[in-house]
Amino acid sequence: MRRFALYSIIALNPVDSLRYNMKLVGVRNLKMTSTILPPQNIPEVQYSTLNGKALRNNVIPTLAEAKAVIPKECFVKNTALSLSYALLDLVATASCFFLGYKYILPIGFSAASLLAWIPYSIVTGTVAISMWVTAHECGHGAFSTNKKLQDFVGYVFHTFLLVPYFSWQRSHNIHHANTNHVVDGETHVPIVNSSSLKTKVLQKIFGSKIGNFIWGSSQIFLHLIFGWPAYLLTGKTGGYSRGVTNHFIPFPLTKPNNPAKELFGGVNQKIKVLASDVGIAGMLGGLYLLSKTIGLLPLLALYGGPLIVVNSWLVLYTWLQHTQTDIPHVDADEFSFIKGAFLTVDRPYEKILGGIVNFLHHDIGTTHGKWEHAAAYR
Ligand SMILES: [Zn+2]
Numbered sequence: 223m224r225r226f227a228l229y230s231i232i233a234l235n236p237v238d239s240l241r242y243n244m245k246l247v248g249v250r251n252l253k254m255t256s257t258i259l260p261p262q263n264i265p266e267v268q269y270s271t272l273n274g275k276a277l278r279n280n281v282i283p284t285l286a287e288a289k290a291v292i293p294k295e296c297f298v299k300n301t302a303l304s305l306s307y308a309l310l311d312l313v314a315t316a317s318c319f320f321l322g323y324k325y326i327l328p329i330g331f332s333a334a335s336l337l338a339w340i341p342y343s344i345v346t347g348t349v350a351i352s353m354w355v356t357a358h359e360c361g362h363g364a365f366s367t368n369k370k371l372q373d374f375v376g377y378v379f380h381t382f383l384l385v386p387y388f389s390w391q392r393s394h395n396i397h398h399a400n401t402n403h404v405v406d407g408e409t410h411v412p413i414v415n416s417s418s419l420k421t422k423v424l425q426k427i428f429g430s431k432i433g434n435f436i437w438g439s440s441q442i443f444l445h446l447i448f449g450w451p452a453y454l455l456t457g458k459t460g461g462y463s464r465g466v467t468n469h470f471i472p473f474p475l476t477k478p479n480n481p482a483k484e485l486f487g488g489v490n491q492k493i494k495v496l497a498s499d500v501g502i503a504g505m506l507g508g509l510y511l512l513s514k515t516i517g518l519l520p521l522l523a524l525y526g527g528p529l530i531v532v533n534s535w536l537v538l539y540t541w542l543q544h545t546q547t548d549i550p551h552v553d554a555d556e557f558s559f560i561k562g563a564f565l566t567v568d569r570p571y572e573k574i575l576g577g578i579v580n581f582l583h584h585d586i587g588t589t590h591g592k593w594e595h596a597a598a599y600r
Contacts, residue, residue: 268547276549276565285560301366304359307584308375311352314582318346322524331519339523347531352582353379354532359584361391377498381505383532386454386498389469392491393460400461401562402544404551406483407461409453410544412551445541450533457485470499539587542569 322342329335359365360376373387380387397408404411424433452458456475457467463483466475472492478484486495513521543566550565568588572580580587 270546270548272546272548274548276546280564282558282561282564288560299364299367301368301371304356304365305375308353308356308365308379311356311379311582315346315350315353318342318349318528319524322346327516327520327524331523339527342523343527343531346528348535348579349582350383350528351532351535352584354383354385354536355584355586357383357385357387358394358586361387361394377501381498381501383529384502384505386469386495386502388494388498389486390454390498392494393467393469393485396485398563399559400557401559402549402551402565403461403557403562404553405461406463406480406554406557407551408464408485409459410541411459411461412545445537446534447530449537449541460485470495470502472496535583539569543567543587 326335326338326342329338331339356365357376357379360372360379363369363372365375366372376391377387380390393408400406400408421434421437424437427433428436449458453460454469457464460467461483463478463480464474464485465478467485468475472486472495474484474486486492509521509525516524546567549567552561552565570580570588572585572587574580
Protein backbone atom coordinates (compact mmCIF):
# COMPACT_ATOMS: atom_id res chain seq x y z
CA MET A 223 0.00 0.00 0.00
CA ARG A 224 1.37 3.39 -0.95
CA ARG A 225 0.40 6.45 0.93
CA PHE A 226 1.20 9.98 -0.05
CA ALA A 227 1.33 12.34 2.85
CA LEU A 228 0.78 15.90 1.90
CA TYR A 229 3.75 18.16 2.42
CA SER A 230 1.93 21.36 1.98
CA ILE A 231 3.19 24.88 2.10
CA ILE A 232 0.16 25.60 4.19
CA ALA A 233 1.90 24.27 7.26
CA LEU A 234 4.42 27.00 6.90
CA ASN A 235 2.09 29.92 6.73
CA PRO A 236 -0.31 31.77 8.99
CA VAL A 237 -3.38 30.08 7.54
CA ASP A 238 -2.43 27.03 9.58
CA SER A 239 -3.48 28.89 12.67
CA LEU A 240 -7.07 29.19 11.44
CA ARG A 241 -9.45 27.21 13.54
CA TYR A 242 -9.39 23.64 12.44
CA ASN A 243 -12.03 21.10 12.95
CA MET A 244 -12.73 17.78 11.37
CA LYS A 245 -16.19 17.29 12.71
CA LEU A 246 -18.15 14.98 10.49
CA VAL A 247 -21.35 16.78 9.69
CA GLY A 248 -24.38 14.68 10.49
CA VAL A 249 -22.46 11.49 10.93
CA ARG A 250 -20.98 11.94 14.35
CA ASN A 251 -22.91 9.00 15.71
CA LEU A 252 -21.18 6.57 13.41
CA LYS A 253 -18.42 4.49 14.79
CA MET A 254 -15.08 4.92 13.16
CA THR A 255 -12.44 2.42 14.11
CA SER A 256 -8.81 2.57 13.31
CA THR A 257 -5.90 0.20 13.32
CA ILE A 258 -2.42 0.93 14.57
CA LEU A 259 -1.30 4.09 12.95
CA PRO A 260 1.73 4.41 10.76
CA PRO A 261 2.39 8.14 10.98
CA GLN A 262 5.44 7.74 13.19
CA ASN A 263 6.95 5.89 10.28
CA ILE A 264 6.37 8.73 7.88
CA PRO A 265 9.24 11.16 8.30
CA GLU A 266 8.82 14.92 7.99
CA VAL A 267 5.05 14.98 8.47
CA GLN A 268 4.13 18.06 10.40
CA TYR A 269 1.03 17.17 12.39
CA SER A 270 -1.92 19.49 12.58
CA THR A 271 -4.24 19.61 15.57
CA LEU A 272 -5.69 16.44 14.11
CA ASN A 273 -2.50 14.84 15.36
CA GLY A 274 -2.17 12.40 12.49
CA LYS A 275 -5.62 10.91 12.98
CA ALA A 276 -6.42 10.94 9.27
CA LEU A 277 -3.23 9.04 8.51
CA ARG A 278 -4.45 6.00 10.39
CA ASN A 279 -6.00 3.10 8.58
CA ASN A 280 -9.45 4.28 9.51
CA VAL A 281 -12.39 2.05 8.73
CA ILE A 282 -14.78 4.48 7.13
CA PRO A 283 -18.57 4.00 7.03
CA THR A 284 -20.06 3.06 3.71
CA LEU A 285 -21.99 5.68 1.77
CA ALA A 286 -25.25 3.95 2.69
CA GLU A 287 -24.36 3.85 6.40
CA ALA A 288 -23.43 7.49 6.42
CA LYS A 289 -26.53 8.54 4.49
CA ALA A 290 -28.74 6.56 6.85
CA VAL A 291 -27.97 8.85 9.79
CA ILE A 292 -28.71 12.06 7.91
CA PRO A 293 -32.26 13.38 8.42
CA LYS A 294 -34.37 12.55 5.38
CA GLU A 295 -35.50 16.15 4.93
CA CYS A 296 -31.93 17.10 4.09
CA PHE A 297 -32.45 15.43 0.74
CA VAL A 298 -35.75 17.15 -0.06
CA LYS A 299 -35.29 20.19 -2.26
CA ASN A 300 -37.30 23.30 -1.48
CA THR A 301 -37.42 25.56 -4.52
CA ALA A 302 -39.18 28.44 -2.77
CA LEU A 303 -36.58 28.50 0.01
CA SER A 304 -33.72 28.27 -2.48
CA LEU A 305 -35.18 31.13 -4.51
CA SER A 306 -35.54 33.27 -1.41
CA TYR A 307 -31.82 32.82 -0.73
CA ALA A 308 -30.99 33.60 -4.36
CA LEU A 309 -33.02 36.78 -4.09
CA LEU A 310 -31.22 37.72 -0.90
CA ASP A 311 -27.85 37.17 -2.64
CA LEU A 312 -28.95 39.35 -5.50
CA VAL A 313 -30.35 42.20 -3.43
CA ALA A 314 -27.38 42.24 -1.04
CA THR A 315 -24.83 42.21 -3.86
CA ALA A 316 -26.67 44.80 -5.96
CA SER A 317 -26.94 47.05 -2.90
CA CYS A 318 -23.17 46.95 -2.41
CA PHE A 319 -22.53 47.84 -6.05
CA PHE A 320 -25.09 50.63 -5.89
CA LEU A 321 -23.62 52.12 -2.71
CA GLY A 322 -20.14 51.99 -4.27
CA TYR A 323 -21.38 53.72 -7.41
CA LYS A 324 -23.33 56.36 -5.54
CA TYR A 325 -21.04 57.20 -2.62
CA ILE A 326 -17.51 55.96 -3.31
CA LEU A 327 -17.10 56.64 -7.02
CA PRO A 328 -17.56 60.41 -6.51
CA ILE A 329 -14.51 60.35 -4.21
CA GLY A 330 -12.42 59.61 -7.30
CA PHE A 331 -9.00 58.00 -7.37
CA SER A 332 -6.07 59.08 -5.27
CA ALA A 333 -3.81 57.34 -2.78
CA ALA A 334 -6.16 58.39 0.01
CA SER A 335 -9.20 57.02 -1.83
CA LEU A 336 -7.79 53.54 -1.32
CA LEU A 337 -9.03 53.87 2.25
CA ALA A 338 -12.52 53.73 0.79
CA TRP A 339 -11.98 51.47 -2.23
CA ILE A 340 -10.24 48.63 -0.39
CA PRO A 341 -12.97 48.21 2.27
CA TYR A 342 -15.56 48.52 -0.51
CA SER A 343 -13.92 45.65 -2.41
CA ILE A 344 -13.67 43.49 0.70
CA VAL A 345 -17.29 44.04 1.72
CA THR A 346 -18.74 43.74 -1.77
CA GLY A 347 -16.68 40.66 -2.63
CA THR A 348 -17.57 39.02 0.67
CA VAL A 349 -21.25 39.60 -0.06
CA ALA A 350 -21.09 38.71 -3.77
CA ILE A 351 -19.65 35.26 -3.15
CA SER A 352 -23.10 34.37 -1.85
CA MET A 353 -24.14 34.34 -5.52
CA TRP A 354 -21.16 32.14 -6.30
CA VAL A 355 -22.15 29.61 -3.66
CA THR A 356 -25.78 29.55 -4.78
CA ALA A 357 -24.69 28.91 -8.36
CA HIS A 358 -22.48 26.11 -7.03
CA GLU A 359 -25.55 24.51 -5.42
CA CYS A 360 -27.34 24.83 -8.77
CA GLY A 361 -24.44 23.04 -10.44
CA HIS A 362 -24.85 20.18 -7.98
CA GLY A 363 -28.58 19.94 -8.59
CA ALA A 364 -29.20 20.84 -4.95
CA PHE A 365 -31.16 24.03 -5.63
CA SER A 366 -34.43 22.77 -7.07
CA THR A 367 -36.20 19.87 -8.76
CA ASN A 368 -36.96 22.30 -11.59
CA LYS A 369 -33.82 21.76 -13.62
CA LYS A 370 -34.41 24.58 -16.08
CA LEU A 371 -34.92 27.10 -13.31
CA GLN A 372 -31.90 25.70 -11.49
CA ASP A 373 -29.61 26.02 -14.49
CA PHE A 374 -30.98 29.48 -15.25
CA VAL A 375 -30.14 30.78 -11.78
CA GLY A 376 -26.76 29.04 -11.75
CA TYR A 377 -25.85 30.21 -15.25
CA VAL A 378 -26.79 33.84 -14.58
CA PHE A 379 -25.08 34.02 -11.18
CA HIS A 380 -21.89 32.31 -12.27
CA THR A 381 -21.69 34.20 -15.56
CA PHE A 382 -22.03 37.48 -13.69
CA LEU A 383 -18.90 36.47 -11.73
CA LEU A 384 -17.14 35.33 -14.94
CA VAL A 385 -17.41 31.64 -14.10
CA PRO A 386 -18.23 29.39 -17.10
CA TYR A 387 -21.23 27.64 -15.52
CA PHE A 388 -21.47 24.29 -17.33
CA SER A 389 -17.70 23.90 -17.79
CA TRP A 390 -17.07 24.36 -14.11
CA GLN A 391 -20.07 22.21 -13.18
CA ARG A 392 -18.37 19.38 -15.07
CA SER A 393 -14.90 19.85 -13.59
CA HIS A 394 -16.38 20.30 -10.14
CA ASN A 395 -18.34 17.06 -10.33
CA ILE A 396 -15.10 15.33 -11.28
CA HIS A 397 -13.49 17.02 -8.30
CA HIS A 398 -16.09 15.58 -5.92
CA ALA A 399 -15.94 12.14 -7.49
CA ASN A 400 -12.16 12.04 -7.00
CA THR A 401 -11.56 14.04 -3.84
CA ASN A 402 -8.05 13.47 -2.45
CA HIS A 403 -7.17 11.12 -5.32
CA VAL A 404 -3.56 11.98 -6.00
CA VAL A 405 -3.72 11.14 -9.73
CA ASP A 406 -7.34 11.62 -10.80
CA GLY A 407 -8.22 14.48 -8.43
CA GLU A 408 -9.33 17.81 -9.84
CA THR A 409 -8.12 20.93 -8.00
CA HIS A 410 -5.95 21.11 -4.91
CA VAL A 411 -4.05 18.02 -5.94
CA PRO A 412 -0.64 18.19 -4.25
CA ILE A 413 2.61 17.69 -6.06
CA VAL A 414 3.97 14.36 -4.93
CA ASN A 415 7.41 14.93 -3.58
CA SER A 416 8.81 15.10 -0.13
CA SER A 417 10.70 18.32 -0.42
CA SER A 418 10.58 21.49 -2.40
CA LEU A 419 13.71 22.92 -3.98
CA LYS A 420 12.28 26.42 -3.78
CA THR A 421 11.67 26.23 -0.04
CA LYS A 422 15.15 24.80 0.45
CA VAL A 423 16.74 27.69 -1.47
CA LEU A 424 14.74 30.22 0.54
CA GLN A 425 15.66 28.51 3.79
CA LYS A 426 19.31 28.56 2.83
CA ILE A 427 19.30 32.27 1.99
CA PHE A 428 17.06 33.61 4.75
CA GLY A 429 17.22 30.92 7.40
CA SER A 430 14.51 28.43 8.20
CA LYS A 431 12.01 30.73 9.90
CA ILE A 432 12.09 33.71 7.54
CA GLY A 433 12.55 31.49 4.47
CA ASN A 434 9.43 29.51 5.35
CA PHE A 435 7.52 32.71 6.04
CA ILE A 436 8.47 34.17 2.64
CA TRP A 437 7.52 30.95 0.89
CA GLY A 438 4.20 30.65 2.72
CA SER A 439 3.26 34.31 2.26
CA SER A 440 4.08 34.29 -1.44
CA GLN A 441 2.02 31.14 -1.89
CA ILE A 442 -0.95 32.69 -0.12
CA PHE A 443 -0.72 35.75 -2.36
CA LEU A 444 -0.35 33.71 -5.56
CA HIS A 445 -3.13 31.30 -4.66
CA LEU A 446 -5.65 33.91 -3.58
CA ILE A 447 -5.05 36.44 -6.34
CA PHE A 448 -4.09 34.25 -9.31
CA GLY A 449 -5.19 30.76 -8.24
CA TRP A 450 -8.71 30.86 -9.63
CA PRO A 451 -7.94 32.32 -13.08
CA ALA A 452 -4.93 30.00 -13.31
CA TYR A 453 -7.20 27.02 -12.67
CA LEU A 454 -9.81 28.11 -15.23
CA LEU A 455 -7.22 28.88 -17.89
CA THR A 456 -4.68 26.09 -17.40
CA GLY A 457 -6.18 23.60 -14.95
CA LYS A 458 -3.60 24.52 -12.33
CA THR A 459 -3.62 22.11 -9.33
CA GLY A 460 -5.75 19.70 -11.36
CA GLY A 461 -4.87 16.02 -11.43
CA TYR A 462 -2.14 14.41 -13.46
CA SER A 463 -4.64 12.40 -15.52
CA ARG A 464 -6.18 15.23 -17.50
CA GLY A 465 -3.09 17.20 -18.55
CA VAL A 466 -3.38 20.94 -19.23
CA THR A 467 -7.00 22.07 -19.52
CA ASN A 468 -8.88 25.29 -20.17
CA HIS A 469 -12.48 25.78 -19.06
CA PHE A 470 -13.28 27.95 -22.08
CA ILE A 471 -11.93 25.54 -24.71
CA PRO A 472 -13.71 22.20 -25.27
CA PHE A 473 -10.49 20.36 -26.12
CA PRO A 474 -7.54 19.72 -23.78
CA LEU A 475 -4.50 21.95 -24.33
CA THR A 476 -2.18 18.96 -23.99
CA LYS A 477 -2.95 15.31 -24.58
CA PRO A 478 -4.44 13.92 -21.36
CA ASN A 479 -2.11 11.52 -19.58
CA ASN A 480 -5.15 9.26 -19.36
CA PRO A 481 -7.28 9.91 -22.49
CA ALA A 482 -10.29 8.24 -20.87
CA LYS A 483 -10.20 10.99 -18.24
CA GLU A 484 -10.41 13.94 -20.64
CA LEU A 485 -12.06 16.84 -18.80
CA PHE A 486 -14.66 17.60 -21.46
CA GLY A 487 -14.87 14.21 -23.14
CA GLY A 488 -17.79 13.63 -25.51
CA VAL A 489 -19.77 15.95 -27.75
CA ASN A 490 -22.31 16.89 -25.10
CA GLN A 491 -19.67 18.23 -22.73
CA LYS A 492 -17.98 20.17 -25.50
CA ILE A 493 -21.26 21.84 -26.45
CA LYS A 494 -21.78 22.78 -22.82
CA VAL A 495 -18.36 24.45 -22.72
CA LEU A 496 -19.37 26.56 -25.72
CA ALA A 497 -22.73 27.35 -24.11
CA SER A 498 -20.84 28.61 -21.04
CA ASP A 499 -18.57 30.68 -23.30
CA VAL A 500 -21.57 32.46 -24.84
CA GLY A 501 -22.49 33.80 -21.40
CA ILE A 502 -18.94 34.82 -20.57
CA ALA A 503 -18.56 36.59 -23.93
CA GLY A 504 -21.83 38.43 -23.26
CA MET A 505 -20.69 39.44 -19.78
CA LEU A 506 -17.32 40.65 -21.07
CA GLY A 507 -19.12 42.57 -23.81
CA GLY A 508 -21.37 44.16 -21.20
CA LEU A 509 -18.37 45.12 -19.08
CA TYR A 510 -16.68 46.62 -22.14
CA LEU A 511 -19.75 48.76 -22.90
CA LEU A 512 -19.93 49.79 -19.26
CA SER A 513 -16.27 50.84 -19.34
CA LYS A 514 -17.12 53.06 -22.30
CA THR A 515 -19.85 54.69 -20.24
CA ILE A 516 -18.30 55.09 -16.81
CA GLY A 517 -14.59 54.66 -17.67
CA LEU A 518 -12.20 51.76 -17.31
CA LEU A 519 -10.77 52.72 -13.93
CA PRO A 520 -14.17 53.16 -12.27
CA LEU A 521 -15.24 49.79 -13.69
CA LEU A 522 -12.12 48.07 -12.37
CA ALA A 523 -12.67 49.65 -8.97
CA LEU A 524 -16.39 48.91 -8.79
CA TYR A 525 -16.36 45.40 -10.26
CA GLY A 526 -12.76 44.18 -10.56
CA GLY A 527 -11.79 44.79 -6.93
CA PRO A 528 -14.75 42.86 -5.48
CA LEU A 529 -14.20 40.08 -8.04
CA ILE A 530 -10.66 39.54 -6.74
CA VAL A 531 -12.11 39.23 -3.23
CA VAL A 532 -14.75 36.77 -4.46
CA ASN A 533 -12.06 34.61 -6.06
CA SER A 534 -9.89 34.84 -2.95
CA TRP A 535 -12.71 33.57 -0.75
CA LEU A 536 -13.33 30.72 -3.12
CA VAL A 537 -9.72 29.60 -3.19
CA LEU A 538 -9.24 30.14 0.54
CA TYR A 539 -11.97 27.87 1.78
CA THR A 540 -11.57 25.16 -0.84
CA TRP A 541 -7.80 25.18 -0.33
CA LEU A 542 -8.29 24.75 3.39
CA GLN A 543 -10.94 22.08 2.93
CA HIS A 544 -8.58 19.94 0.91
CA THR A 545 -5.25 20.73 2.47
CA GLN A 546 -3.67 19.88 5.76
CA THR A 547 -0.26 18.48 6.55
CA ASP A 548 -1.53 15.18 7.89
CA ILE A 549 -4.51 14.64 5.60
CA PRO A 550 -3.42 12.04 3.03
CA HIS A 551 -4.04 12.11 -0.68
CA VAL A 552 -4.27 8.54 -1.86
CA ASP A 553 -3.77 6.57 -5.06
CA ALA A 554 -6.11 4.21 -6.88
CA ASP A 555 -5.26 1.25 -4.61
CA GLU A 556 -6.61 3.04 -1.61
CA PHE A 557 -9.15 5.45 -3.03
CA SER A 558 -12.91 5.31 -2.70
CA PHE A 559 -15.49 8.04 -3.13
CA ILE A 560 -16.55 7.93 0.50
CA LYS A 561 -12.97 7.98 1.73
CA GLY A 562 -12.21 11.07 -0.32
CA ALA A 563 -15.36 12.71 1.02
CA PHE A 564 -14.35 11.95 4.61
CA LEU A 565 -10.90 13.35 4.01
CA THR A 566 -12.47 16.73 3.32
CA VAL A 567 -11.87 19.10 6.20
CA ASP A 568 -14.67 21.24 7.58
CA ARG A 569 -13.61 24.84 8.03
CA PRO A 570 -16.28 26.57 10.10
CA TYR A 571 -16.26 30.33 10.37
CA GLU A 572 -19.67 31.00 11.82
CA LYS A 573 -18.19 33.18 14.55
CA ILE A 574 -16.80 35.84 12.22
CA LEU A 575 -18.87 39.04 12.60
CA GLY A 576 -21.56 37.29 14.58
CA GLY A 577 -22.24 34.71 11.89
CA ILE A 578 -23.32 37.15 9.18
CA VAL A 579 -20.51 36.15 6.82
CA ASN A 580 -21.21 32.45 7.25
CA PHE A 581 -24.92 33.08 6.75
CA LEU A 582 -24.29 34.98 3.53
CA HIS A 583 -21.99 32.19 2.36
CA HIS A 584 -24.65 29.56 3.01
CA ASP A 585 -22.42 27.63 5.47
CA ILE A 586 -20.08 26.62 2.66
CA GLY A 587 -17.22 26.12 5.12
CA THR A 588 -18.90 23.08 6.62
CA THR A 589 -21.62 21.92 4.27
CA HIS A 590 -19.37 21.24 1.34
CA GLY A 591 -17.50 18.07 0.61
CA LYS A 592 -19.52 15.20 1.98
CA TRP A 593 -23.10 15.60 0.82
CA GLU A 594 -22.86 17.83 -2.17
CA HIS A 595 -26.07 16.47 -3.67
CA ALA A 596 -28.13 17.05 -0.56
CA ALA A 597 -30.65 19.83 -0.92
CA ALA A 598 -29.26 23.28 -0.41
CA TYR A 599 -29.94 25.22 2.79
CA ARG A 600 -31.30 22.38 4.90
ZN1 LIG B 1 -19.25 21.16 -4.69
